[in-house]
Each structure stands twice: as structure tokens, then as C-alpha cells.
Amino acid sequence: QSALTQPASVSGSPGQSITISCTGTSSDVGGYNYVSWYQQHPGKAPKLMIYGVNNRPSGVSNRFSGSKSDNTASLTISGLQAEDEADYYCNSYTTSSTLYVFGTGTKVTVL
């Protein structure tokens, strides 16, 4: 099972909106609504930001939103803030024997 494909880096200025893509196949992203997104600051454990494609856990800012079209899921951060600078990973359930697969990760830089 290969990792889901994400852009290596995305950047934006404070206040802008950015979108991170996560491309898989019909065996994972495209076949199920079990896509989640995680934020990870350096040296810290990941933090759940989005689950079930477009659901936000309690306590996560509504500046974060998720969507999916065919085999590609997306995470949008609106009103970009300095604290959003971090690595972001998508994850999906998959029919492969591995059961779950992460994306390659995207480094978000706030200019």
C-alpha cells in the first residue's frame, strides 16, 4: 500500500486561504468517507483536525474545513494564522491488508 499523495509544501500569507490535497485511489480515499486530517508541530504528537471527510472535533477552529471529490480529499485553512504553520497529514481507511494509510505530509508555511 503506497502512501496517499500530498504536496510537499504549501505557503500563504496571514489571512489568506490555502488548500492541501490528498490523492489516493478508489480503494481508499475514493471508496470511503473515512478520511481524516492531522496537524503536527515540530517535536509534538499529531492532533486531529478533521474526521469523516468534513467533520471538525470539538475545539478545532472553524477555519479548518475538509472536502472530497472522487479520489482526492482536501483540507482548507482559511484566515491563515502564524500558529497554523505545521505539518499536515491526511489518512484514509483502505481495503489493503494495511487497513489504514497516511498521506506523504505537507509542510505549511505562513509567510
Next chain:
Amino acid sequence: EVQLVETGGGLIQPGGSLRLSCAASGFSVRSNYMSWVRQAPGRGLEWVSVIYTGGTTYYADSVKGRFNISRDNSKNTLHLQMNSLRADDTAVYYCARVDYSDYVDSWGQGTLVTVSS
């Protein structure tokens, strides 16, 4: 409050074995899906293994046949037995609780495993 605390990491020679533990509090490990996720230095997240409430287990191809996930319900603890360790197993290993809708809702702080001679 849900809390996961990993122990057991350290420096181990190639070919050696190590057992990681994850003490859970605030919930029952036997009533939840539990998993191990690892992250090699400077690299991305990799799903290692998951154990379902019924005891069914799954493993990444990279560790299949070498790692074994288990839980001790009496101690509310998750374990990962790692055998035949290789240099590319070097990583921070995170214990994680997986919601029934297949996402990680709680993470431990991680424990570093270094495989080197």
C-alpha cells in the same frame, strides 16, 4: 480525561527485540480500537498495527511477521513486541486510540526507538 503514556523505547542493536507498552487511562483499551503509529526521523507518519475490540489484528507490510500487537485488559495496557529489528525501524512510536469511524482521536507523546550498532 483520556491519556496514553508510552514506555519501553531505547537503543537496540540490529536483530534485537524490544517491547513497547502504552498505559491508558480515562477509557478501556478492550472496548476501543488501539493502534501503533511510527515516524522515522524527519519523515512522515506510518501506520504500524491496529487491534480491534474483538482481537483481530492488522499490520503494515513492513513489520508483518516481526511485530506483534497485544493488550492486557487487566492492566489497561497496549503492547507492541518488536523482533528482528532493523535500522529502518528507527522511529518515534506513538500509541493511538482509533475511533470506530476509523480516525485517531487520541495520541500518546511517543517513545523513541533507535536501532543501531
